[in-house]
Amino acid sequence: MDFLSNFLMDFVKQLQSPTLSFLIGGMVIAACGSQLQIPESICKIIVFMLLTKIGLTGGMAIRNSNLTEMVLPALFSVAIGILIVFIARYTLARMPKVKTVDAIATGGLFGAVSGSTMAAALTLLEEQKIPYEAWAGALYPFMDIPALVTAIVVANIYLNKKKRKEAAFASAQGAYSKQPVAAGDYSSSSDYPSSRREYAQQESGDHRVKIWPIVEESLQGPALSAMLLGVALGLFARPESVYEGFYDPLFRGLLSILMLVMGMEAWSRISELRKVAQWYVVYSIVAPLAHGFIAFGLGMIAHYATGFSMGGVVVLAVIAASSSDISGPPTLRAGIPSANPSAYIGASTAIGTPVAIGIAIPLFLGLAQTIGG
């Protein structure tokens, strides 16, 4: 009882933190119809600076770290990223009115990681003075990439199975469509083939999806490449002066602006969710918390096994709870073109992300404090 009331008070207190209150503020002003716009170029540079800073922190930390400590958490990250996709495959995809590819893509997005959600968690950990491994941010790619790769591979295996026959048929048509069209008579209406082939069918010849291009595309995305750049500079250069005078002090303020944008974005996406099956709403409320608990559990194993800090456990839980907002969507769009982005982006942006930031972060923080303190 006392525990619960403490927990709730802590919870409210954390909602008052700059990070979460700007998120809520964004939702509120969007709901009020505010015309406020944060230009896209500003959002881009903020994301760049936040992830470069996280990377720099990680890179400078790794220099003096015992990297064997990172092995177990990194392995768990990979496992969680893959697991989340299969959870979606065998829960969300089974729901009525939910298309299987849409569900797999949604799983991929929820398995992937949001840099801004992670930044919010790191900030709150610092505010609460809970220590965490400085390399914790570097777990990001270990969960992000496996989730996206798994989703794309699973979706294409599913599509290949389902479409083997149709694909054979369509490829015959495709060849036909390449024969020269009779031209010259401008007003005559030529007869166009109306059938088209599934994009993934190009792979259908060898019945295999190539994994490396997906990994490469993820690493080249703006979020991950900013972070890896930061790690590399932190490792091999001496960025301390700009880190201390620029990237670090501006971190929280820039994050508050980004949170505002994410709140506004969440609100404006809610209407899109109406067009898709209501199970997406259920999934995007439950999934972040479920994924977070799984990761929290695995993190506790690492805590007892290799001394992974409680702060690190929270980071692991939050990146599991988060869903990708920057590099995930385009990667999935290209890798599973037949999946409906309204479904997966809507679910993630409108509900998944606010739940991850506004509920999962304070929840796992509180849990860590209760267990750890």
Add this chain to the structure above:
Amino acid sequence: MDFLSNFLMDFVKQLQSPTLSFLIGGMVIAACGSQLQIPESICKIIVFMLLTKIGLTGGMAIRNSNLTEMVLPALFSVAIGILIVFIARYTLARMPKVKTVDAIATGGLFGAVSGSTMAAALTLLEEQKIPYEAWAGALYPFMDIPALVTAIVVANIYLNKKKRKEAAFASAQGAYSKQPVAAGDYSSSSDYPSSRREYAQQESGDHRVKIWPIVEESLQGPALSAMLLGVALGLFARPESVYEGFYDPLFRGLLSILMLVMGMEAWSRISELRKVAQWYVVYSIVAPLAHGFIAFGLGMIAHYATGFSMGGVVVLAVIAASSSDISGPPTLRAGIPSANPSAYIGASTAIGTPVAIGIAIPLFLGLAQTIGG
């Protein structure tokens, strides 16, 4: 004599402040034909940050304030906002070659408030170490909205009166124009009705302008909603860490960039003024000072009645002297579409704002120091 020379020396010193010198610098480099451009996205984010900061200051102050102190200044703000429109209605509008609607819209713009001018005043007050109520910035909407609403209502009442007959005629024509146009013959020139109806005539049916939509539109504008967001966060959240580490320290520097832009903008708008009656020039030099003096007087009443600080009196005078630059123009454009924006925006941007910042701010500051010291 001594007083005047002191005053003049103070004046020059204030022109040397970063805020005012960047404004003048902007005018000078624009006059020299500089190709320097500050991207629009940067201006937008600067305005957002300045007004959020002012809002945060206000919100955090209100938490520990006796809000009854705010009642009188807020009432005066409303009164001044309305009064300024009527002043324009009965002075500028009576001048030869000045169209009445244009004059009313100009009055509305000069009655409304410029967030950046206010930011400049607050910065100079701080530099001069003159204390003011932290909630003083929150007077903004109390003057801004009444001025815009009054201008739109007065203009539409005027237009309704004037156009009742024409409107009846035009609405008959309007109905006619909706009958289907004979199509099919591509080269024949169909006969289009060339008459159009006044947009405001849509209101002419019930002879009333709806006030709430105008208020709503003002509140939803980017400037006011950033400020109100700041107030709300200052009140209900704990934004101290980002306030002290981000919004507050960047305030002056960002303001200097915005002042530069406003100086450049002022210069480049001057040519537009040539197209409108020269009375606009007279009005936009005199009005900011006149409005400022009225507000200063009312502020002094509040000073003696309820202990409103001298710094607060300066803020009140400056927001009266200022004319809106961000949310005012589009609101007026939509509310009084037949008014010529070259007239009101030109008058405000090219002359009104430089006068308010470059003359009114140092003037009222000096006055307050002389009276208060």
Add this chain to the structure above:
Amino acid sequence: MDFLSNFLMDFVKQLQSPTLSFLIGGMVIAACGSQLQIPESICKIIVFMLLTKIGLTGGMAIRNSNLTEMVLPALFSVAIGILIVFIARYTLARMPKVKTVDAIATGGLFGAVSGSTMAAALTLLEEQKIPYEAWAGALYPFMDIPALVTAIVVANIYLNKKKRKEAAFASAQGAYSKQPVAAGDYSSSSDYPSSRREYAQQESGDHRVKIWPIVEESLQGPALSAMLLGVALGLFARPESVYEGFYDPLFRGLLSILMLVMGMEAWSRISELRKVAQWYVVYSIVAPLAHGFIAFGLGMIAHYATGFSMGGVVVLAVIAASSSDISGPPTLRAGIPSANPSAYIGASTAIGTPVAIGIAIPLFLGLAQTIGG
């Protein structure tokens, strides 16, 4: 031996500085195909802030300086700017497959100054605690403008000579092309003159290029006008508060982002160089160092003659080694339209600038330390 190994260790250490490591990082991530983009509006505002800051530093310094000290370095700057163009005229232009106008334009660009390269040098000087005259940044226009003017004048003299005959012929044709074209018959194909005149030929009537418009265009460019604005404000206003609270503390961090962009840009331009003669590659590796050594030598003369500091000598060498990236290209494009920008921009951006920043800066810094220490 010991000297060399010391020098090399210093060199590597300087490559680890934030400035140079972000440059290298940019090249690496571009080579890895990163999708990271720094929005153009961000680059513009960074350039503005860096050059305003350099200007402010200079302007505030000049207030308390003995300006006669600046005379010799300024004269040397002018001389170097002019000399560099003639070097290109009599070396690069003589190479096989190199068009003379292209070579002259390349010389102009390498003679002109890059604000960001200069900013990098100033930052490294500060990190190494090597003192330099605060007005050193103000040498920029003294080298930049003469180089651009010389290149345009030399190119047009060359073109006038070469084309006197062709020009006469073309201008006859040009007059012919102005006679009214028979219209009315929409489907008939009118006969267009296919010959066109060299743009510079408009000047060929009086056989003289006007110099003042080129100077004016340089001064009005975004980089130089930001810097001159800073100088003026530093001289005549009191910008200390924004300088210390905004422009100065953000300088290094913003520079690191700009260096990243320049690294990415350099890499992505390399392919363009393949289209032009390979002598451009040789030139753009050798020229920055050669120009730097000439300037270093002249700087040493000023060092012994008038006490020009060793830090100032480094600045002089680096601005000589640098090639213009912002205002130079458009000025040359307009002044020598027949020169191929792929050649000069490619040479400068892809090789010249990385060499100037990554090799020339640490080289001349090391040299100054060795000589001076």
Add this chain to the structure above:
Amino acid sequence: MTQKACKLIIVTEKVLQNKITQIIDAAGATGYTVVSAGGRGSRNVRSSGQPNVSDTYSNIKIEVLTIDRELALKIADEVAEQFFDNYSGISYISDAEVLHAHQF
């Protein structure tokens, strides 16, 4: 299968974007495409109130493919009637042929 269509182009001030796209939707067109534009016209009824010193365009160009000329004219007429007294703007039509049996 190609399909003859009429293409209506409206160039006007950015502030009108929402109001005009509502008219287009209400008229029953199947879609529209909007592009940022700058420009200068003969009437210049009203200047746009956009900042001069920044790098943005203050006009928009809206293109609407309609199945027949009548619908295009209806939209253009409505837009002109409501706005072109007080706002800058021009509209014109040209022919187009929509490909691939797009449901438009």
Add this chain to the structure above:
Amino acid sequence: MTQKACKLIIVTEKVLQNKITQIIDAAGATGYTVVSAGGRGSRNVRSSGQPNVSDTYSNIKIEVLTIDRELALKIADEVAEQFFDNYSGISYISDAEVLHAHQF
């Protein structure tokens, strides 16, 4: 010397830009022009995943001048076949007359 040409216009999602310009190049067109666009269509197969709250457009409009109708149709066909099942997009053609003997 003017030259009759065919102008193909494709309006579709920005993410496809690179893939479509590759198709255009491969088909042998001499060039293309791309413009940022916003819009609304009838099919709305997929929404773009672009942020709603920012000020950018998420579509592109690509214009290709081709020497004959056949090439335009070939490009449009290829694009529609590969993408228009899963992405928003429309394509149409109109006539144009290229001036000045531009090698296109």
Add this chain to the structure above:
Amino acid sequence: MTQKACKLIIVTEKVLQNKITQIIDAAGATGYTVVSAGGRGSRNVRSSGQPNVSDTYSNIKIEVLTIDRELALKIADEVAEQFFDNYSGISYISDAEVLHAHQF
């Protein structure tokens, strides 16, 4: 009342914008519309010198509605003569019908 018109389209490098709009004004056209564009051409006389790594377009597309073909050709001719030797660019014309008796 609709009015037959000629639409001239010029796609060229952004640096020429001011110079070309001066030519258009001087030639007596009543207006023009400018749009930011990217592109690739066959001639690529000169690359634009714009940054590759940023997200902006370095071309512009200018559209001029003219009352007759003659004026369009005059402008195109002048532009090509002054610039297209040294700058990338293409120009073409098509037909249009201006609506609502716009004074153009």
